[in-house]
Amino acid sequence: MVAMIVGVVALTGWRPGRTWSLLLAGLSALVIADIAYTLQSTGEALPGGNWIDPIYLIAAVCLGAAVWQPAAAAEITAPESDRRREMIVPPVFAGVMIGLFAMQYFSATSGLSTILWAATMTAVIVRLAMSDKENKLLLEQVRTDPLTGLSNRGRMQVDLEDECERASEAQPAMLYLFDLNGFKRYNDTFGHPAGDELLVRLGAALQEAAGEDGTAYRIGGDEFCLLLTCPQDRFDAAARRAAKALTASDRGVDVGASWGSAMIPGEAADPSAALQLADVRMYAQKESRRAAQGGPLELPPVASPEPSVHRR
Secondary structure, three states, rough: OHHHHHHHHHHOOOOOOOHHHHHHHHHHHHHHHHHHHHHHHHOOOOOOOOOOOHHHHHHHHHHHHOOOOOOOHHHHOOOOOOOHHHHHHHHHHHHHHHHHHHHHHHHOOHHHHHHHHHHHHHHHHEEEEEHHHHHHHHHHOOEOOOOOOEEEEHHHHHHHHHHHOOOOOOOOOEEEEEEEEEEHHHHHHOOOOHHHHHHHHHHHHHHHHHHOOEEEEEOOOOOOEEEOOHHHHHHHHHHHHHHOOOOOOOOEEEEEEEEEEEOOOOOOHHHHHHHHHHHHHHHHHHHHHHHHHOOOOOOOOOOOOOOOOOOO
16 A cells, blocks of 8 residues: 555655645554554564554544545646656565565575565566556557547647646747638548548648647647647747648649637636637638638738637
8 A cells, every 4th residue: 555655656756745645644654553563462672552552543644634635636747758757666666575575585494485476576567567568558549639640639638738837938839720621521522531531641741740849639520739839939930831731632622721829828828728719819710711712821920919709
């Protein structure tokens, strides 16, 4: 139980917060009290009396206090960058067990059981490494759009939340939402398989256009997203490349994209506000293009005022 809690603390980046700290303190107190009680009851060199009872009381108080903490206080919010800490604690405890069994081997008349225990713990470590790899692969599949291979809406929401915490006025981030124009006509005319093929082509072109400046996402249907984390002076060029990448002409049907932007944190400080602002601007541009009936397309200014247009 202590190993489990220490593992969770490691996953939080060693900043566990109140809930996990109280759980760790309560379980540790239980361990200390149990060891002391065992040594005292077996006649080891520990004083008698009821001095162990307050330790059990401290453990109960800590565990009880942990239960009354808000649910959000127990969430694990560690950064994703250092994945190695996921593997730190279980091998350490397993290694300690192997060491203890090895000590038993040298003092025992028969070492067969000890060798089997050590082999079992070694197998546990190997299987743990395999499970970690499989879990990461599964997580990658869950966060990837199966059609285009781009990151999906779930990963976009995670990345956007991280950028909202990281971005500053000196180093802002930029969110672009794209909605395809003409895709419904293309899909209805040539069928869904042809529409899927077009989405795959456009998704690959968008990924190439994003390059090292940011990350491309398909967030559903014919909607795409681009989250730029490059220097601010490259925002416009990257967005123009993305808009061009989402443009195609096939069998007499033209497909293009309307877009809207939101600068983080200058125009939006949280993911919800950024998505809402970019969405409003995207549909304002879509409406203006309909009114112009296919006029020239120009990228709106990065810091343009929020239009008073509601999504339709």
